[in-house]
Amino acid sequence: MATRQVLNELASAYEARAGERVAIESVGGVAAFRRVDEGEAFDIVVLASDAIDRLAASARVDAASRVRVARSGVAVAVASGAPRPSIDDEAAVREAVLAARSIGYSTGPSGVYLTRLFERWGIAEPIASRIVQAPPGVAVGTLIARGEVELGFQQMSEMIGVEGIDVLGMLPPGIQTLTIFEAAICANACEPQRARAFLAFIASSDADSAKVRNGMEPCQPA
Known part of the structure; x- marks a missing residue:
């Protein structure tokens, strides 16, 4: 839920830029992790980095696709x-x-x-x-x-x-504690190439101002 507002804004910006609609479903992190871990089909998941670690370890996401989205205090x-x-x-x-x-x-x-x-x-x-x-x-x-x-x-x-x-x-x-939020492409993604393009956008400097407006900080790539 921490990334709900910034992802909605970035999805709208990406649609205006690339003509691709991105549908964001925001739920609590525990529920999001469970749904991906149980094999529900999504193209992308965005969670705290430690949760992405666990999904990568169980091959539920493509570890090579991981990008840092933002960090939040x-x-x-x-x-x-x-x-x-x-x-x-x-x-x-x-x-x-x-x-x-x-x-x-x-x-x-x-x-x-x-x-x-x-x-x-x-x-x-x-x-x-x-x-x-x-x-x-x-x-x-x-x-x-x-x-x-x-x-x-x-x-x-x-x-x-x-x-x-x-x-x-x-x-x-x-x-203070800073949580790093990451995004990754799910193993059962239907549109992995389109997902990769969206991840490149949200990890780019073009997305930085939206992150700041929504109470988060841009972070350097891993």
């Missing part, structure tokens, strides 16, 4: 108009988490990272009853806007454009 948000805790450094973020009535994160890479961060801080058990994990495919920002989460963490690309929230900013450098 984790942002922090609260409901619009709510008090804005400091997130200036690691200690401030830890204090904000301890003070929050409810803390939200996703089932994706950012959620896995935050689980480990809270364990490293030694606060996982005390805050366990206040953790709200967004269901696959549901943005943490949506839960914040509904009042179900007071303090939320997720990829910046998923926070952008969500009404009813205030994004406080990115996690500070000392505890």
Whole structure:
């Protein structure tokens, strides 16, 4: 889901440029991985690099076709108009988490990272009853806007454009994590050559501005 907005924009740009329509289906990363791993037919899959690693190892994608799409850091948000805790450094973020009535994160890479961060801080058990994990495919920002989460963490690309929230900013450098998203051609692709042309476009510098607009960063080829 983190790449949903940027892929939709890039698909539209590619259609205007090449006259080729690209249909994007965005689902939670766990579901996307499972569907490809079980052999469902797609031309391309876009996932965090570690998930692409696993699909390449099981020959569900063409490992030679892999391209880096973008990288994304984790942002922090609260409901619009709510008090804005400091997130200036690691200690401030830890204090904000301890003070929050409810803390939200996703089932994706950012959620896995935050689980480990809270364990490293030694606060996982005390805050366990206040953790709200967004269901696959549901943005943490949506839960914040509904009042179900007071303090939320997720990829910046998923926070952008969500009404009813205030994004406080990115996690500070000392505890920030960057997820690299990659694309690859599926082993059972119906249109591998057309897929390869689209991957070349989304990995090119022509796609950089769309990535920045959607809260992601371009990254160098692997």
